[in-house]
Amino acid sequence: MRLSGALYKKIRRYMVGKFIDSAKVRVRAGNGADGLAKFGGVGGRGGDIVLEATAGDTLDAFYKRWKKKGLASARNGDPSQVKRIFGHDGEPKVLSVPVGVAAYARNDLGGGVLLAELNENRERVVVARGGAGGSPENDFKGQKGESLHLQLDLKLIADVGLVGFPNAGKSTLLKAISNARPKVADYPFTTVRPEVGIIEYPDLTKVSMADLPGLLEGAHINRGMGHSFLRHIERTKLLLMVTDVTGFRLSPQHPMRSCIETIVLLIRELELYDPTLLSKPVMLVINKLDQPGSAEIFEEVKAQVAKLEEVFEEVPEEVRPSNVLQFQHVLGMSAKDGPAAVKELKKLIKNVLREQIMLPNEDDYEQGTV
Numbered sequence: 001m002r003l004s005g006a007l008y009k010k011i012r013r014y015m016v017g018k019f020i021d022s023a024k025v026r027v028r029a030g031n032g033a034d035g036l037a038k039f040g041g042v043g044g045r046g047g048d049i050v051l052e053a054t055a056g057d058t059l060d061a062f063y064k065r066w067k068k069k070g071l072a073s074a075r076n077g078d079p080s081q082v083k084r085i086f087g088h089d090g091e092p093k094v095l096s097v098p099v100g101v102a103a104y105a106r107n108d109l110g111g112g113v114l115l116a117e118l119n120e121n122r123e124r125v126v127v128a129r130g131g132a133g134g135s136p137e138n139d140f141k142g143q144k145g146e147s148l149h150l151q152l153d154l155k156l157i158a159d160v161g162l163v164g165f166p167n168a169g170k171s172t173l174l175k176a177i178s179n180a181r182p183k184v185a186d187y188p189f190t191t192v193r194p195e196v197g198i199i200e201y202p203d204l205t206k207v208s209m210a211d212l213p214g215l216l217e218g219a220h221i222n223r224g225m226g227h228s229f230l231r232h233i234e235r236t237k238l239l240l241m242v243t244d245v246t247g248f249r250l251s252p253q254h255p256m257r258s259c260i261e262t263i264v265l266l267i268r269e270l271e272l273y274d275p276t277l278l279s280k281p282v283m284l285v286i287n288k289l290d291q292p293g294s295a296e297i298f299e300e301v302k303a304q305v306a307k308l309e310e311v312f313e314e315v316p317e318e319v320r321p322s323n324v325l326q327f328q329h330v331l332g333m334s335a336k337d338g339p340a341a342v343k344e345l346k347k348l349i350k351n352v353l354r355e356q357i358m359l360p361n362e363d364d365y366e367q368g369t370v
């Protein structure tokens with residue numbers, strides 16, 4: 001096998017998409033207003049900072065809304081006056097965030113404390129409390145509102161993570177197998193943000209599957225979308241490697257990779273990013289079997305992946321993965337043919353996950369720390 005050539009050649013800029021799965025903003029809740037001691041008047045309470053999950057909202061939009069200002073603040077309470085003895089409370093500030101966000105209060109050491117996770121549309125959470133109004137309890141002195149550095153992380157926890165080079169058919173597969181309706185187009189990087197679909201089974205089992213943007217050679221060094229989404233793979237229970245039976249070529253300036261080469265390169269990328277990733281169960285889907293001549297290639301590749309150590313021996317040292325991977329299943333299909341074509345895959349996914357259920361769930365965020 002020839003794998004030399006410009007392996008880490010520069011990727012054309014316009015092809016490199018971006019998605020934001022983490023955003024920061026400073027928040028300041030309103031201060032409580034002073035009370036009027038002489039008449040026993042109570043000052044208004046400061047407004048809270050509230051996060052509200054909105055389906056369809058994105059962290060990109062949140063980032064754009066707040067990046068310039070950098071600070072979101074709620075209104076202070078109104079003081080108690082002779083005319084209005086109970087001062088009005090300050091309006092809360094409601095910040096719209098995407099569903100699936102985890103909110104952390106950052107500390108000076110760069111760590112953070114988990115404040116809340118918003119997993120339902122319209123779910124609301126107060127992240128900074130407005131100060132109490134001045135009253136006999138506090139000597140009629142309005143209290144300061146809380147302020148903190150807020151970090152929002154898009155928490156993508158899916159059971160299954162689809163990985164593969166661009167254009168392998170991951171979005172098409174997700175569409176065929178789940179309720180997700182991702183955008184599919186005939187050019188690389190259609191998937192610019194992880195899309196999650198739910199696979200439903202007749203026995204009501206539900207399995208979530210995330211389509212992660214196409215991996216690139218060099219993703220481990222943050223090429224393409226690199227780390228930003230490899231991070232999400234860490235939290236999945238099962239990896240589904242999707243390859244195009246006809247191979248992959250990023251552009252005419254890049255070398256053509258055969259199907260088996262893309263498999264080796266994918267293993268290498270995942271391993272270089274985090275060797276423990278490959279201790280998860282991995283299934284291999286060889287897609288686009290409707291292409292002419294693909295049946296023979298499929299049989300050949302199937303035989304090769306059964307003896308990966310022999311394939312690795314032929315690979316130049318600089319791209320050779322260190323560990324031989326054992327795929328749980330190797331499946332050929334044409335995702336384009338829709339749900340019937342992925343029936344078998346659907347069954348296998350459930351079986352593999354069933355076997356894994358005995359394992360501890362390492363995927364969740366550790367409560368309280370980031």
Ligand SMILES: Nc1nc2c(ncn2[C@@H]2O[C@H](COP(=O)(O)OP(=O)(O)OP(=O)(O)O)[C@@H](O)[C@H]2O)c(=O)[nH]1
Pocket residue numbers: 164165166167168169170171172173183184185186187188189190191192212213214215287288289290291333334335336337
């Ligand atoms: N012939 C054939 N084409 C397919 C099949 N599956 C997907 N395609 C086509 O391949 C192209 C890429 O499919 P996508 O599903 O967008 O691929 P992807 O892996 O999600 O791509 P990225 O978003 O770039 O990572 C589209 O034109 C699909 O119609 C298949 O089974 N057979």
